[in-house]
Amino acid sequence: MQLEGSCHCGAVHFSLSSATPYPYQRCYCSICRKTQGGGGYAINIGGDAGSMKIRGRDNISIYHARLKEPGDKRAHASTAERHFCKRCGSALWLFSPEWPELIHPFASAIDTPLPVPPERVHLLLEFKAPWVEVEAKPHDKQFKGFPEESLAEWHERLGLTSAG
Ligand SMILES: [Zn+2]
Numbered sequence: 195m196q197l198e199g200s201c202h203c204g205a206v207h208f209s210l211s212s213a214t215p216y217p218y219q220r221c222y223c224s225i226c227r228k229t230q231g232g233g234g235y236a237i238n239i240g241g242d243a244g245s246m247k248i249r250g251r252d253n254i255s256i257y258h259a260r261l262k263e264p265g266d267k268r269a270h271a272s273t274a275e276r277h278f279c280k281r282c283g284s285a286l287w288l289f290s291p292e293w294p295e296l297i298h299p300f301a302s303a304i305d306t307p308l309p310v311p312p313e314r315v316h317l318l319l320e321f322k323a324p325w326v327e328v329e330a331k332p333h334d335k336q337f338k339g340f341p342e343e344s345l346a347e348w349h350e351r352l353g354l355t356s357a358g
Pocket of ligand 1: 201202203204205206279283284
């Protein structure tokens with residue numbers, strides 16, 4: 195599926211192809227909540243980094259979250275690059291050098307109508323804010339941490355790989 199995305203002010207536009215366009219993963223971690231997910235979570239989908247085209251690249255800034263694991267003396271910067279528009283603040287996509295072939299756009303930045311997921315995954319609930327209620331439907335799955343099933347495996351299991 196070909197996806198078009200942009201920030202709110204229009205300074206940044208991007209496009210990429212995606213075999214995993216269903217926005218089913220709701221992430222409740224503090225980074226997603228603070229930088230992007232006002233309702234308590236953010237949703238990333240998966241796309242092909244090689245197909246990525248960007249207009250307005252000069253307007254993009256990158257945030258490396260600082261992480262501190264239990265037992266760590268000091269926080270260290272995450273390798274994950276959170277790309278956002280430095281003019282309007284819209285979160286755009288996440289890129290990890292560990293997976294150079296993948297781009298994870300925020301569903302909120304995508305302008306192409308995305309398919310509605312038949313079921314959802316609620317993840318990193320360990321870090322959920324106390325005021326956030328998980329609105330889980332009957333087939334939804336909930337995880338304290340990360341699910342074992344990847345974006346690609348989820349799409350495959352539900353027979354949604356050729357979507358769009
Ligand atoms: Zn913008």
